Amino acid sequence: MIPEIYQFQRMLSRRLLIWSGLSILVGLWLTLSNRDPNRRGFAQQAAAWGAINAAIAVGGRIAADRRAVDPRAHDSSMQQKEAQKLRRLLWFNAALDVFYVIGGLALAHRPDPDGRGWYGHGWGIIVQGFFLFWFDLYHALALADE
Numbered sequence: 001m002i003p004e005i006y007q008f009q010r011m012l013s014r015r016l017l018i019w020s021g022l023s024i025l026v027g028l029w030l031t032l033s034n035r036d037p038n039r040r041g042f043a044q045q046a047a048a049w050g051a052i053n054a055a056i057a058v059g060g061r062i063a064a065d066r067r068a069v070d071p072r073a074h075d076s077s078m079q080q081k082e083a084q085k086l087r088r089l090l091w092f093n094a095a096l097d098v099f100y101v102i103g104g105l106a107l108a109h110r111p112d113p114d115g116r117g118w119y120g121h122g123w124g125i126i127v128q129g130f131f132l133f134w135f136d137l138y139h140a141l142a143l144a145d146e
Helices: 005-033 037-068 076-108 118-145
Strands: none
Touching: 005 037, 005 076, 005 118, 037 118, 076 118
């Protein structure tokens, strides 16, 4: 049986991987179906953030699997320590997500005389930042209840 904290980490990775897949698919679809620079900018952000989040999700899953087979994994103090580390990481990420949204807002309002799609890039970052903020916040609070 896998200790609870590692099951939680696996669930977290699975959920992030689903979001990643959706982001990549939306990004690819918008890239192939649009010539508008703003939509393409949004698409590029969706695909790029999706790829990065997929790598994080897979890495998180691998780390959880490795830690779960450690002979000390069933020790309650070890699980509490792991839960505390993950909780801190989720809170830190939620704070970073706020800065992503602010950066996206700045980019979306940047002048774009050359038609590079800054508005779309900005909104792509805003959408990802908002999702990740709520994702990290929800899971940090859920982990606090464990």
